Amino acid sequence: MNDENIHIGTLLKQFFGYWKIYVPIGIICLIAAICFLMVTSKEYEFTARMQLINDKQGMMSELKMLKSSGIGSLLGGSGSGISVEDEVIVLTSRTNMTEAILQTGYQVETRQRNGIKNVLLYGKDNPIIFLFPEQFLDTISESIKMKITLSDNKIRSIQVQSKLFKTVKLQEQALPSRISLPIGNILISPNTDIKNSEKQTITCQITPLQQVYEDLYEDVYAGAQETVSDIILLSFDNENKQRGCDFLNALMAVFNQYSRNVKVREANLNAKFVRERLDTITTELAYLEQKIETYKKQNNIPEPTLYAKAAITGYQELESTILETEARLKMLDYVVDYMKNPENEYASIPAVEGIGEKLIALYNQLVLDRQRLLLSSEKGNLEAINKKSHTFNNQLSALPTQEREYIEMKRQQKIKETVYLFLMQKLQEKELVNSPDEQTGRVIDAAYCSAKPIYPRKIIVLAIAFAMTCFLSLTVICLKLFIFTKE
Known part of the structure; x- marks a missing residue:
């Protein structure tokens, strides 16, 4: 009767007896591993970090206090936060990466x-x-x-x-x-x-530049440091320490310069629009001031007395609301007139409220804002304001005609002054966009190199050599035992 059981000990003894097979194979694999380590250039990991800066962290934050007011929100509302995902796409865009490649001579x-x-x-x-x-x-x-x-x-x-x-x-x-x-x-x-x-x-x-870009795009990692974070982590591998650091630093510098150029272009567009409106409102304001002065002289208007009477009626609070509403409508009319002008048919729409907003979103917001403001400001829909001002109008009707006309002119003057101050602040913001520290990303960690090379790893290479030795040895021994022996 044949014994069909497999005796492990016997098999191992037989395998160990073939040392003349696996020892030379092991030596060959070890030599190959050593040669690979000696020939292959070492690669290091390079890391850099930068923090995205929103508008409130920049120099223009003090001048952007109007964002919280009605006038500040007339062309788009309050500013939104920075999207890390969008900025990462901009950072690793072909435009920015190829510029960094050319600057560092990476080709x-x-x-x-x-x-x-x-x-x-x-x-x-x-x-x-x-x-x-x-x-x-x-x-x-x-x-x-x-x-x-x-x-x-x-x-x-x-x-x-x-x-x-x-x-x-x-x-x-x-x-x-x-x-x-x-x-x-x-x-x-x-x-x-x-x-x-x-x-x-x-x-x-x-x-070729395109080939280098495609290779680097696959190698460079860029993403948020944490799940909810405004810090971008950059990393990639390279064999030259100085070259790797230079490329990451150049990429961050190019990203900041690109973002700044975008802001400057939009600021220049906005400034042109604002200057045109500013010239108009300056002329109107000067004309109105001259008209008021002439009116006062002709009718001998005692201004302090009139405003004391108006203050008694509680008009000051209501006047602020009216000024805000009419100033917003006035600015919106400026933008709508700009868009209706045939010369601006294909021109970019000025983003007066802030810097860097998307033009399409701005246009849609303008349409919605204008519709909302008209609904709340037309004569037939100002019931809330009319109710509050009803008492004042009754009091005001008791004043002489000349005094009522004078108060109306002063109110128009205040509206134009409010718009004038708003436009002047927009021009100041444009100047601050060109400031050196007005940037999108603050460099937290300039590019640095890992202390030890990450490739090739000696342990991994030797482990692969050992695995290859075992595999090849077993293959040769099995062939010898089960194929050549039978023959």
Whole structure:
């Protein structure tokens, strides 16, 4: 009777007997792991943090106190908070990332052999500096590879390869040297910070801008530090410490500059609109003041007496409401007239209330505000105000006609003065938009590098080597036992 049980001990003994198989395989895998660690360049993790700043945290906060008043909300209401998700999209947009790439020269990688490693040279470690024609880096469609041999401040030989043109080879070029290519000229200058007369060979690769952007877009992480937070965390991996820090810092600087440029453009649009309205209201106010002065002289109006009588009727509180309502309607009429002007048919709508609001949302809000204000301000719908002012009107009707006319002119003067002050504050806000510290993001942590490399990890590489040793050893032994033995 055959014994069909599997004896583990016997099998292990048989496997251990094949040490001549798994020991060489283990040695080969270990050597391969060591070679991989020696050849592969170390990569570090780079981290940066920035805090989003809303309007209330900027310099313009003191001038934006009108947001809480009726006049301050006439063109869009109170300011809304900053959306971290939206700002992250702007931060990692192609416009901003490509600008940071161009500023840091991220498209150009220069490498030199150091033992068996191909080390990335950057900044002060790079013996040469490349100068490209305008629009050269952001228009090339294929990579350009160069192999340059240097010694004694000269280019001994250079070979330039690309799918865009035939290979170009040059000999004995003094530095700085202008390399003429079918797609443009490249100037190669020596780095004066490096004094090295020994012969050295370096390789350079110039990658198309779109390809670099797509690679970085996948590698760079940008998101909120916490679930509910206005702090953006940035991180990505790179093998050169200085290059990684420079890129993240450049990306944050470009984001702030982009946001500031947007604010300045909108502020200039608003300022143009405000100045036009300001000229109109200034003329009207000057005319009205002259009219009041003439009226007072002709009719000998005792102003303090009139306003004492008006104050007794409790008109001051009601007057504030009327001033606010009519000033809001006046400003809305200005904006509507601006939009109805054929010259502004395709022009942007001025966001007078604040800086950075979306124009479409502003337009819709203007329509809704105007409808709401008209409903609450037309003669047939001012019942609430009329009830409060009924007593005052009865008292006022007892005054002489000249005094009533004079009070009405003074009320119109106050309305125009309120609008005038509001427009002046808008101009002051426009000037403060250009201030250096008016930015979207405050840098909390400038880019910094991890203390230890995150790739390659020695433990992981050795673990993979051990796993491969076991797998290959078992495979070979099984083949020997169950296939070749049967044959």
